[in-house]
Amino acid sequence: MPRTERERRKLLTRTSRSLGMLFTGASVAALVMANLDDPVRVLPGLTLMVLTGVSYYVLGDSRSPVWPVTTFVIALAALAAFLLPSPPITDVPTTSAVTFFASTAIPSLIPTLAATPRLLWLVLPGYVPVVALATAATWWSDRSAFVIASVVVGWLALVVCSVWLSGSVRRAFTGMARLGRAHAAERLSSEVEAQRRHGARLLHDTVLATLTLLAHSGIGVNPDALRNQAEEDARLLRQLRLGGTPMPRSSGGYTLEPVEAGDLGHTLESVKQRFGRMGLQVAWHGSGQILLPSHVLDAFLLSLSECLENVRRHAQVGTADVTISEDDVSVRAMVTDTGVGFDLENVDIGRLGLAESVIARIRDVGGKVRLFSSPGAGTTVVLEVPK
Secondary structure, three states: OHHHHHHHHHHHHHHHHHHHHHHHHHHHHHHHHOOOOOOOHHHHHHHHHHHHHHHHHHOOOOOOHHHHHHHHHHHHHHHHHOOOOOOOOOOOOHHHHHHHHHHHHHHHHHHHHOOOHHHHHHHHHHHHHHHHHHHHHOOHHHOOOHHHHHHHHHHHHHHHHHHOOOOOOOOHHHHHHHHHHHHHHHHHHHHHHHHHHHHHHHHHHHHHHHHHHHHHHOOOOOOHHHHEEEHHHHHHHHHHHOOOEEEEEEEEEEEOOOEEEEEEHHHHHHHHHHHOOOOOOEEEEEOOOOOEEEHHHHHHHHHHHHHHHHHHHHHOEEEEEEEEEOOOEEEEEEEEEEOOOOOOHHHHHHHHHHHHHHHHHHHHHOOOOEEEOOOOOOOOEEEEEEE
């Protein structure tokens, strides 16, 4: 069930609780005031009315269909109890208290029914025993017409209000959900545009400037300085591919991570953020506090990124799981998705973007790749590299 639908049902159920407790409490107070001289005469009905209020309280926090039925049965028993007093009820205050209970407290269950529109037809069969018992309990007061009219008006008013409230809440939640989706789309668009502009400035300040010098044969620039700048640019491109966000320290200069050894956990977080910006939510499992030699880490993370890129492009799902594990000699990453999958026997692996970007890259550092997939059952890729 969608979250908005659950919230709508919760709101309507708690509306029933609030109205039920309020009207039941008012009915109990009116009944007590009307029988201060002889409360024992109405004690059974009064007790059951109090139990009805308690049942309404439990109803507000319960998702079980048992409690609406229980509340209704207790309320009917309370009305039936007013058939027992001897002599019968004839005074106007007691009659009014019973009528108020039947016309307001009992139909307070209707908002709960309105949470599931197909159950609203239960209002009519529920109304019949209520009006019958209320009329019978007050028959000797000669106010039967007033009792019937009051119950009809009370139930009709609560049906109309419940239907209106249910529809209004649904429209409000639908509108909020639509607004939330629009805000998320706008935010994603803004972040992508900001990232694009940041990347364009970064490349203009560094790589493009170096390429311009090379195009002019490096005239006026020391060869060693040009070589160092090219190395810096290579490190910059590496960070960008792994999802990093180098920060400018001066015009044309950026703070880069050392490449002698890499902390796997820190870089995995960059990869996760990169794919999150592109709409793929990656759940990481296992330990990321693993150090690998620079060339092994590069191959491992670039292959892992390519696997996630394949999930984003081809799996037709918005989530993926990556599990990192290690032993004394190797580090493994298992990339799993629950997407459309494919038949390994009928697909040329070399055409999947895996041959060079994943398999060859991992084999070049002494690792191995295993692939598992079947149509409709998702895909799992296991990458293993030596420490």
